[in-house]
Amino acid sequence: MLPLNDTEPNRYSRFSFMTLILILANTAILFWELSLPDDWGVIYTFGSTPSLQWARQGAGIISTITSMFLHGGMFHLVSNMLFLWVFGRRVEDACGPIRFLLFYLLAGTSSDLITALVLPGQDIPGIGASGAIFGVMGAYLLLFPEGHIRTLWFLYLIPTWPRIRAVWFIFYYLAIQIIPAMNIYLHGADYSIGYWAHLGGFISCFSIFLFLRPEAFARYMSNVGV
């Protein structure tokens, strides 16, 4: 199941250009990565490694930011950017581009911080925008609980694109993070996906209220659609 589009229009701005800039930046960086003869060096230097952060070694907060823009391949990038476009567009509309960028960076940093706190000994670098995007998804859930999105499903290999409540979609993706995350924490299981980074990003969604436009915040407080 993949998200395709948010079916509701923007309220405050015509176009969410910061979301587009983030997508373009992530894409450009992936192409740059692919052009390198050995991208592992880049990933180890600019990916986020909790054990190095605890030891105050490596690129520190530079890697916190750069890891948000690095991806492991085309599928990783496309799926992340699809989520960012679907859920980021209206969240950006409610914040304004600059505040949305700050929130996005905060969610990414929070995801990095939670990963470092829960898995201090992890020495494999984490990369990808998914931590920040989970923060954006959480913000979407808080701001637009009645929102609907167009999704892509494959029923016996037949593609279908129903419009469903975004809340179910987000809860589904959140739910599938929790069991592996607990498995990592309790049994030290090894996964190639940063489940704790996703949860860490999601937790930061509550900070969205520090970035909302005054009018959007007033609408939220009045229980009318943001």
Next chain:
Amino acid sequence: MKREEALLQQALTAARSKHELTARDLFLEVVEIDPQNELAWMWLSGLLDDLDDCIQACERVLEINPHNGQIRQYLAQLQEKKQKQLAGQRQAAEKQVRSAIELAKAGEHETALGLVREAAQTHDPGLEGWRLLAEVSPDMEEQIHALKNVLAVTPQDASVRERLGRLSHLQRNPQELAAIYEEQGNIEKAIEQYYRALMQPQLKKQWRGIDRKIVRLKMRQAENIAHVSPRMSIARLAAGPPLLFFFMLLIHEGINPLADPEPIFWLEFLVTVTGGFLIAFAAIRAHHRIWYLLFKDVSTSGTPLARTMMAITGWMLVLLPFLHLFYAAFQRLFFQ
């Protein structure tokens, strides 16, 4: 001359037969024809209703005949009576103002306003009265009138001068006034002022801008959207950049800031708090004296230039600590 004499005779007859109203009207007709008629003015000084008019009639008689001792004596009596009347009015007004001040202190602004308005109508309510009127009146014209009277008594009072300047400025600029009302959550008055702004001559683009604001406010009114105070908005928006810096600082400090803290960065955290506050303050059109103190902006809501300058300062204060943090991370990566 014949008509004037006839009218005078009729007036005298009417006065002697106690038909005072008829006599007064006839004497008034006489002085209209002949303004130098001493006898008519003399009679009028006793027949007119208003004390001031009687005094004026006496003065007229003395202008025509300065040797009229009887009228001079009568004028002195009238003036004494006038003084007593004024003293009584003054006392009553002072009493009303005192009561109004007490009521205002007790929070009963509506009643206080009624009393001080009444006092101002009959007599000069004095410095305290005008101050109170300027304080409690919701009407801008009345506030300006009251402040002008305060300033007439205390021309050196800078705060009154500043407030008067601000109100006069807002009176001339309904768009700014509308923004203030909007900030206070008084949407109805904001719409009223935007309509006032529409009446002023301006470019089509500006006209459309105001029209859009009216539509937006009307929609807000229809949807019954709650008012969020500017203080709340500033506090909320100011917290974002410092929180991001705090998270980054934790990562920079090896997640455990107590192990070996770098005080300079914690000081810089306070700088981001200040910067975040300035950015938020510039973004929200909050009215504050600081705009006047720093930029001499009489509207106290910050001109676009003043707000831009404050926002740039805020961004610099926010960005410099971040840049320092990145520089430290860069040094750690390449030189450690």
